[in-house]
Amino acid sequence: MRDGLLVVDAHTHIQLTEHTMAGRDGRLSVVELIDRMDRYGIDGAFVIAHAWAGWKLSQYQAEHDRVATAIADHQDRLVGFCWADPLLGPAAVAELRRCVVDLGYKGLKLHPVYQRFSFDGPQVRPLIETAAELGIPVTAHLDLRVQGSEPWRMIALAETYPEVTFVMAHMGRDLQALQDLSFARAAADVPNVLLEGSSTATDAYGTFEGPAVVLGPERVLYASDAGPFHHPAVNLLKIDLLNMDRTSKARILGLNACRLVQWDPDSIRRAPDWPAGTYDTPSGVKTYACPATGVFRLGGQ
Numbered sequence: 001m002r003d004g005l006l007v008v009d010a011h012t013h014i015q016l017t018e019h020t021m022a023g024r025d026g027r028l029s030v031v032e033l034i035d036r037m038d039r040y041g042i043d044g045a046f047v048i049a050h051a052w053a054g055w056k057l058s059q060y061q062a063e064h065d066r067v068a069t070a071i072a073d074h075q076d077r078l079v080g081f082c083w084a085d086p087l088l089g090p091a092a093v094a095e096l097r098r099c100v101v102d103l104g105y106k107g108l109k110l111h112p113v114y115q116r117f118s119f120d121g122p123q124v125r126p127l128i129e130t131a132a133e134l135g136i137p138v139t140a141h142l143d144l145r146v147q148g149s150e151p152w153r154m155i156a157l158a159e160t161y162p163e164v165t166f167v168m169a170h171m172g173r174d175l176q177a178l179q180d181l182s183f184a185r186a187a188a189d190v191p192n193v194l195l196e197g198s199s200t201a202t203d204a205y206g207t208f209e210g211p212a213v214v215l216g217p218e219r220v221l222y223a224s225d226a227g228p229f230h231h232p233a234v235n236l237l238k239i240d241l242l243n244m245d246r247t248s249k250a251r252i253l254g255l256n257a258c259r260l261v262q263w264d265p266d267s268i269r270r271a272p273d274w275p276a277g278t279y280d281t282p283s284g285v286k287t288y289a290c291p292a293t294g295v296f297r298l299g300g301q
């Protein structure tokens, strides 16, 4: 917990097989993930199965089995999201069904950058329709710089499927758009789009408070992309630094994530509580002055 508030990280990964990325060892076990959550006051997390570019169906199936088995004994801390490649057609739909019905996954992740499809293209629709039928949310890694993955495609798709909740992971992965709140503004009139702040650039206001002003605090999610590469404390510090009201922080830190996957907050086993701005670091416990002063506000707010 953080300052007495429930924290649910809406985007994490574990890596159970050997994998090197940018020269770094990418492995992270579920025990290591939970240790880290305990160390930073993160009570619950979504664990997103990870598929790399060019994977075959059998590789997806093996990853889904591995992650489901790993998190099965930690249902009071972890919820699984499965992965799908729309270009696999009906086999992808069948695997999504297996993941949700047989393995207990609670959400779907799509990655048009790795799997190279157009996010609002016709191949995606059977998966979205199946997500609607299964009652699960769809999160996606979008990227303004990659054709087919532009964040506005999610907004268009969400308008077509108002019964499905979509999560824009990484807020579109563009610093300028984050700072001028472009994607929040674009999504403002489409209530089934949520913005999630994992592995974003460092603008605390642009990542959390600005989108909460534009969309309402019920449509913004704390997330880290924690796994081998992204430290979960960075985005926690951003939220600590902001002078948002406590009710909004509670929603962003954890309650919105619980609502997304219908996870009862009372069923989540709590991590140790940390005061806002206090972190266990390699050089000892450090405390930052939180909330910080001098943060710019939206004009007219």
Ligand SMILES: [Zn+2]
Pocket: 011, 012, 013, 048, 225
């Ligand atoms: Zn990720």
